[in-house]
Amino acid sequence: MKALTYHGPHRVRVETVPDPILEQPDDIILRVTATAICGSDLHLYRGKIPGTDHGDIFGHEFMGEVVEAGRDVTNVQIGDRVVVPFVIACGDCFFCHLHQYAACETTNSGRGAILNKKNITAPAALFGYSKLYGGVPGGQAEYVRVPKANTGPFKVPLTLPDDKVLFLSDILPTAWQAVQNAGLDKGSSVAIFGAGPVGLLSAACARLAGAEEIFMIDHNAYRLDFARQRYGVIPINFDEIDDPAAWIIDHTKGNRGVDAVIDAVGFEAKGSLTETVLSNLKLEGSSGKALRQCIAAVRRGGVVSVPGVYAGFIHGFMFGDAFDKGLTFKMGQTHVQAYLPRLLSLIEQGLLTPEEIVTHHMPLEDAARGYEIFEKRKEDCRKVILVPGMASTTPAV
Secondary structure: OEEEEEOOOOOEEEEEOOOOOOOOOOOEEEEEEEEEEOHHHHHHHOOOOOOOOOOOEOOOEEEEEEEEEOOOOOOOOOOOEEEEOOEEOOOOOHHHHOOOHHHOOOOOOOHHHHHOOOOOOOOOEEEOOOHHHOOEOOOOEOEEEEOOOOOOOEEOOOOOOHHHHHHHHOHHHHHHHHHHHHOOOOOOEEEEEOOOHHHHHHHHHHHHHOOOEEEEEEOOHHHHHHHHHHHOOEEEEOOOOOOHHHHHHHOOHHHOOEEEEEEOOOOOOOOOHHHHHHHHOOOOOEOOHHHHHHHHHEEEEEEEEEOOOOOOOEOOOOHHHHHHHOOEEEEOOOOHHHHHHHHHHHHHOOOOOHHHHOOEEEEHHHHHHHHHHHHHOHHHOOOEEEEOOOOOOOOOO
């Protein structure tokens, strides 16, 4: 089959690799009909995630048709059209029974070994996201093996096109959980840091929750323009406003700040010179700039919700300020499976239209160009969907 494979920072290519096979009795094989490039994939693409090796297949946002099923699979059958959550959960452990699927304690045994820490608690395995998260090949491919198929794959109606339901795999539940964690309701205010796909869908979910005032902070003018026009956000371009948090405080009732903030940026936010040096020396895993702004922008007693990915240590984390303000932090990978029925219903009712953020449909064979366009924000790119079998438009070299 054809699949996108990693060959060092900023070096990916589509090549022929062995077809996946059933390895466990509760596996399925999926023929992929649509797969997306996620902002989290850029961390891998840039070589920032430990345990990423040459030849690894990326991709954790995908859907398709079941073409093979193990003997113990009861939840789906051959021919079913399904979306696959990026989190691989067993459905039977302590955390799965709490519907905290991203904390599943049985699907990922490699994290401690990769980080050389025997006592580290491993989160659930993820598709296409390095040995740190289980080493499971991803879905930017023509076919993919899906383990734990009685807990993950989610059947979707044939009446809905792929674009409408594909993001049930990750970014729509991630945005939904971010808003739920933020505690937003009618009349509330929120600042969303990052106007990428998760930030944009967080704005959509915040509107649905009843948020009255939404500030959005980014430096890509075209993304901010889209968010203003579609979701009615108050855009803040940090290339023009040096201290977005101070600006937000000056423009909220009583100059108190917003009720909640959502950090949809994560650990690759551009930080200070000190943070850059520490990161290059491997003494720090993440920039704390976005989180510092979040802590400053939120009111006393507010909530900091973090769907953005972080890694390792953070320089200059203002814990004293967070303590003085009495803030609540809620964060972590998304418990995707817990939200799917509700989100599908909202899509069917037309209350959520996640497909509106898509700007590019490309053949799987053009995935390397898709990564470049997405990373460099070329062609006003917001989201790329890769389609296996779609004719390539890239000239042969």
